Amino acid sequence: MGRTVEGMQKPPPDLARLMMRVAKRDRAAxxxxxxxxxxxxxxxxxxxLNQREIAxxxxxxxxxxxxxxxxxxxxxxxxxxSWMAAIARNRALDELRRKRSFVQDSAAEVLEVPxxxxxxxxxxxxxxxxxxxxxxxxxxxxDRRDMVRLAYLEGWSREQLSIRFDAPVATIKTxxxxxxxxxRDCLGQ
Amino acid sequence: MTERDDIDLTAAEFALGTLDADERRxxxxxxxxxxxxxxxxxxxxxxLAPLLDEVAPVEPPSRLFAEIERRxxxxxxxxxxxxxxxxxxxVIALERQVSRWRGLAYGSMALAAMLLxxxxxxxxxxxxxVKGTETFVAVFQKDDAQPAFLMSVDLATREVTIxxxxxxxxxxxxxxxxxxxxxxxxxxxSLGLLDSDLGPTRKRLSDLEPAVLQKxxxxxxxxxxxxxxxxxPTGRAIHGTLHQxxx
Numbered sequence: 001m002g003r004t005v006e007g008m009q010k011p012p013p014d015l016a017r018l019m020m021r022v023a024k025r026d027r028a029a030x031x032x033x034x035x036x037x038x039x040x041x042x043x044x045x046x047x048x049l050n051q052r053e054i055a056x057x058x059x060x061x062x063x064x065x066x067x068x069x070x071x072x073x074x075x076x077x078x079x080x081x082s083w084m085a086a087i088a089r090n091r092a093l094d095e096l097r098r099k100r101s102f103v104q105d106s107a108a109e110v111l112e113v114p115x116x117x118x119x120x121x122x123x124x125x126x127x128x129x130x131x132x133x134x135x136x137x138x139x140x141x142x143d144r145r146d147m148v149r150l151a152y153l154e155g156w157s158r159e160q161l162s163i164r165f166d167a168p169v170a171t172i173k174t175x176x177x178x179x180x181x182x183x184r185d186c187l188g189q
Numbered sequence: 190m191t192e193r194d195d196i197d198l199t200a201a202e203f204a205l206g207t208l209d210a211d212e213r214r215x216x217x218x219x220x221x222x223x224x225x226x227x228x229x230x231x232x233x234x235x236x237l238a239p240l241l242d243e244v245a246p247v248e249p250p251s252r253l254f255a256e257i258e259r260r261x262x263x264x265x266x267x268x269x270x271x272x273x274x275x276x277x278x279x280v281i282a283l284e285r286q287v288s289r290w291r292g293l294a295y296g297s298m299a300l301a302a303m304l305l306x307x308x309x310x311x312x313x314x315x316x317x318x319v320k321g322t323e324t325f326v327a328v329f330q331k332d333d334a335q336p337a338f339l340m341s342v343d344l345a346t347r348e349v350t351i352x353x354x355x356x357x358x359x360x361x362x363x364x365x366x367x368x369x370x371x372x373x374x375x376x377x378x379s380l381g382l383l384d385s386d387l388g389p390t391r392k393r394l395s396d397l398e399p400a401v402l403q404k405x406x407x408x409x410x411x412x413x414x415x416x417x418x419x420x421x422p423t424g425r426a427i428h429g430t431l432h433q434x435x436x
Contacts, residue, residue: 003271005363006249012227012289014395027261030261031254031258032276034254037254038248038249038254039246039247039248039249040241040244040246040248041245042246042248042249043244043245044241045242046247047244049208052250053385055392056249059253060253060256060257060260061389063257063261063391064257064260064261064352064388064389065388066256067261077228077231077235078234078235078238079235079238082234082235082238083234084385085229085234085241086204086234086238086239089206091388093206093213094210094213097208097209097210098210099212107328110337127239127240127241129239130239130240130242130243132239133224133236133237133240134238137240142429144205148205149243151205151206151207152206152237152240153208153240153241153243153244156206156207157207157209157329158207158209158321161207173202176196176202176207177201177202179199180199180202181201183199184201184234184236187236
């Protein structure tokens with residue numbers, strides 16, 4: 001936020017067009033789409049999974065899925081990168097939750113996890129859309145804001161949040177719901 | 190709270206990522222039948238996506254894209270017409286395997302719906318070294334037209350990957366993978382459910398010797414959500430078998 005001037009970082013202008021070509025089974029377009037987006041999706045996946053081997057596998061599955069589902073992408077419903085990121089996050093979260101059902105998180109483990117989410121990385125590009133969401137997040141209490149970030153960016157479960165914020169799981173759920181509603185109303189979409 | 194608020198909060202928590210594994214599965218199942226929920230999830234995904242600007246991009250290992258392309262070729266249906274590692278592909282109906290499954294503990298309903306077994310033999314996997322034949326592909330075929338599922342087995346890692354080709358996602362149904370192999374006796378043994386979203390499913394069968402794996406028969410059946418309640422296939426099943434490919 002300390003920065004005053006930032007070029008509006010537009011997504012590469014041809015992502016939507018590339019998606020259309022990929023939907024028509026254009027392998028060259030798929031390769032272009034991959035090189036334009038894979039670092040972003042890998043970053044997102046790695047942040048949630050924290051293990052390169054697993055993130056590597058997940059990323060491969062994500063792109064095969066993107067190839068297979070490109071025809072389902074609807075530009076009226078959102079941007080290509082949001083659609084692709086949703087596929088990546090969902091796949092990463094499924095992997096994370098599946099693991100978690102076997103290995104319970106210990107309290108100590110969760111409490112010791114460093115939280116880069118709370119301090120937004122300065123290195124990443126910021127868009128106008130980002131600033132809108134950030135302004136709305138800033139209206140939440142700091143704890144609630146951190147919860148949303150930890151959940152969305154790091155894949156934290158309610159149980160993990162419950163340990164970290166020292167509140168029952170049901171309370172965490174209520175807080176998350178209230179925060180999400182405030183966020184939605186603030187964003188006005 | 191109205192029903193609509195409820196749907197929106199479910200969508201919001203799904204997009205945020207805080208649902209547990211069971212809740213996530215149930216939402217994925219519900220959104221297929223509920224366009225309202227599907228739209229609400231898409232809206233939330235779009236609302237939250239700008240936050241991903243906080244995540245610094247990380248270059249993935251350069252080898253990944255070649256592997257993705259290989260999988261895309263497999264997903265495209267054996268790649269028979271495409272150049273690349275899949276040099277030749279043949280699909281053979283194996284009546285013998287059908288009769289083998291008939292001998293198993295199946296209900297007569299499932300028997301009536303018994304589908305043709307087809308098998309794809311793939312040669313020329315040069316990337317697997319001198320033997321060149323450690324990866325196999327089986328086709329699970331509903332009719333003569335197109336395969337429903339495609340399975341590849343890497344004997345080196347004993348990893349099985351199943352992809353839906355023409356199979357449809359079905360509301361209130363799950364696809365379950367079975368194996369008939371010596372160590373499990375004559376009855377099908379469950380290898381678990383396939384990805385409910387019909388994305389690729391990977392199973393590592395580290396307990397099975399490659400020789401056993403090669404001789405095994407695989408089946409995919411339609412089951413209630415959560416899988417077969419009896420521990421045996423209860424629904425319509427399609428089958429595939431792996432054979433040794435000649436290099």
